[in-house]
Amino acid sequence: MPNTNKIKGTRFESAIRDFALSKKLTAIRPAQSGVGDLSDVHVAGRVAVQAKDVAVAAYPKWLGDVADQKQRAGLPIGVVVHKTRGKSIGDARVVMTLGEFTDLLVQLDLAERFVNSNPSTAYAYAQALVKR
Numbered sequence: 001m002p003n004t005n006k007i008k009g010t011r012f013e014s015a016i017r018d019f020a021l022s023k024k025l026t027a028i029r030p031a032q033s034g035v036g037d038l039s040d041v042h043v044a045g046r047v048a049v050q051a052k053d054v055a056v057a058a059y060p061k062w063l064g065d066v067a068d069q070k071q072r073a074g075l076p077i078g079v080v081v082h083k084t085r086g087k088s089i090g091d092a093r094v095v096m097t098l099g100e101f102t103d104l105l106v107q108l109d110l111a112e113r114f115v116n117s118n119p120s121t122a123y124a125y126a127q128a129l130v131k132r
Contacts, residue, residue, distance in 0.1 A: 012053040013040045015089045016081055020044075030073070039069040039078070048075045053083040059095050077104060 013029055020027035020043045030038045039048035048070035050062055062080040070078035079096040096104075116122040 008053050009040075009051065012083055013051045016041050016043075016049060016051055016092070019089045036072045037065075037069050038073040039066060039075075041081075042073065042075060046075055047077040047079060048073050050078070050080045051083075052080060055085065057082055063095065063097060 017027040017029055020041070025044045027041060027043045029041055032038065040051040041049040043049060048066055050066040050069060052062060059080065059082075062082075063078075066078035066080055070076070077096070077100050079094050079100075082093040082095065084091045084093060112125075115125045
């Protein structure tokens with residue numbers, strides 16, 4: 001008899017990976033090894049994703065789990081993606097700590113200031129944003 005929860009989880013993990021790929025991000029579902037869970041999806045080589053397709057949220061536990069998983073995977077950011085019932089994958093909830101959220105914004109701000117410090121790269125960056 002097939003494990004329906006495993007099938008449902010695999011389907012949601014694949015949907016997250018495919019959604020990230022559709023946004024031109026790198027995304028993989030890492031092979032799990034006996035040393036511990038490395039999270040369900042890795043996005044942009046920086047984010048460990050714990051995918052949850054369940055009705056009842058348990059964010060404190062899940063955030064604790066993904067904190068351990070991101071460390072084992074060697075990634076700086078960990079998030080939980082929780083499926084929103086009756087909605088598309090793009091409407092799933094992303095939950096992370098405020099500390100990691102602000103770290104992410106600091107990295108983005110630094111990268112944008114660096115890119116925008118040169119007029120030609122600033123123009124190319126603005127054009128690339130429009131094309132996305």
